[in-house]
Amino acid sequence: MATAEGKGKTGGKGRKAPPPPPPLLRRLWPLVRLWGRRALVAVAGLFLFLIVVFRFVNPPTTPYMFSEGLRLGHVNQSWVPFDKIAPVMARSVVAAEDANFCRHWGFDIAAIRAAAEAGGTRGGSTISQQVVKNVFLWQGHSWPRKAMEALLTPIVELVWGKRRILEVYLNVAEFGPGTFGVRAGAARSFAVEPDAISGGQAALLAAVLPDPKQRNAAHPGAFLRRRAQEIADGARTIAADGRDDCFKD
Numbered sequence: 430m431a432t433a434e435g436k437g438k439t440g441g442k443g444r445k446a447p448p449p450p451p452p453l454l455r456r457l458w459p460l461v462r463l464w465g466r467r468a469l470v471a472v473a474g475l476f477l478f479l480i481v482v483f484r485f486v487n488p489p490t491t492p493y494m495f496s497e498g499l500r501l502g503h504v505n506q507s508w509v510p511f512d513k514i515a516p517v518m519a520r521s522v523v524a525a526e527d528a529n530f531c532r533h534w535g536f537d538i539a540a541i542r543a544a545a546e547a548g549g550t551r552g553g554s555t556i557s558q559q560v561v562k563n564v565f566l567w568q569g570h571s572w573p574r575k576a577m578e579a580l581l582t583p584i585v586e587l588v589w590g591k592r593r594i595l596e597v598y599l600n601v602a603e604f605g606p607g608t609f610g611v612r613a614g615a616a617r618s619f620a621v622e623p624d625a626i627s628g629g630q631a632a633l634l635a636a637v638l639p640d641p642k643q644r645n646a647a648h649p650g651a652f653l654r655r656r657a658q659e660i661a662d663g664a665r666t667i668a669a670d671g672r673d674d675c676f677k678d
Contacts, residue, residue, distance in 0.1 A: 476565060476581060483564065483597070484589050491563050491601050494609050505617070506609035511596035512678065514611055515626040517664060518634070519595055520673050522602075524663030525635035527556040531591060531675035535582040557582050560598050591675035603641040604634060618646040632657040632664065 487508050490498075498504045511519075523530045529537050533555060541553040554562070561581045566574050585594065604614025611623050611634070619630050626634070630646070636656040637644035644653055667673050 477584070479565065480581070480585055480588050484593060488564050488597065488601065491609075492565075492567050493563060493603075494601065497603075497607060497609075501607045504607045504609055505613040506600070507612045508600050508610065509612045509623050511592060511599070511676075514596075514599060514623040515631065516673075516677060517628045518611060518623065518626050518631040519599065519676055520664040520667050521628075521631040521635040521660050522599060522638070523556070523595070523673065523676075524667055525632075525638060525660045526559070528663060528667065528672065530556050530595070531672050533557075535586040536579075555582075556598050557586055557594050560594050560601070561585055563601050564597065595676050602638060604637060605641050605645065608641070614646070628661055628664070629657070632661040635660050 494504055494506065527537065527540075529540070535555060535557045537553065537555050540555070558578055561578050562568070562574070565581060566577055589597075600610040600612075602611075602614075603609055604611070605617055608614055608617050611626075614634050614637075615621050615623055615626050615630070618634065619626070621630065633646040633649055633653065636649070636653050637646050646653075649657065
């Protein structure tokens with residue numbers, strides 16, 4: 430005859446004791462996955478919403494512009510429509526930063542390959558990639574940011590088109606400390622409006638883009654003058670061979 434003690438060990442009538450509850454993380458994991466998927470969908474939806482909105486509405490600021498405003502106390506930026514910018518300015522920026530701008534869909538594979546072969550000493554980002562980084566993301570070279578840039582760039586190309594991409598770039602690019610956009614850059618360096626920028630001035634402004642905190646278009650050294658001359662030659666070539674057809678009037 431079984432004793433009461435024996436019955437307690439087997440749970441009575443031969444049943445085994447119930448297993449211990451799973452660890453807390455294991456129990457919460459389905460909920461974590463659910464909310465993680467929802468968060469990804471929400472972030473993707475926010476980016477898509479902003480891309481569509483900024484196709485028609487000018488971005489009021491950018492993450493980098495905002496951070497520079499906090500650091501410096503202010504920034505100088507004023508939006509100017511594309512048709513109020515001297516065409517030579519657009520060609521000069523393309524010649525300096527992305528000569529095949531009208532020929533790619535957001536990524537210049539040849540430029541990326543050349544940058545990789547140079548060991549990272551030169552940039553391979555297109556103007557489209559730079560716009561995505563400046564308007565929607567953050568500065569730096571982290572893999573998460575590069576992955577998001579790669580995902581968003583083709584969408585921006587599709588929704589915005591080349592002319593809008595270049596218009597936004599010319600209005601948010603940094604031309605000097607606290608100086609963003611071609612209107613502020615032209616006023617700071619040459620005291621001219623964007624529609625009055627000359628070919629030489631446009632080349633100098635474009636030449637400062639890779640290092641706007643150290644280069645000064647108003648007081649160029651020998652290196653900056655040589656680089657500006659190369660850009661001016663490139664801008665003329667782009668106009669001659671039709672590589673400005675995606676954004677010219």
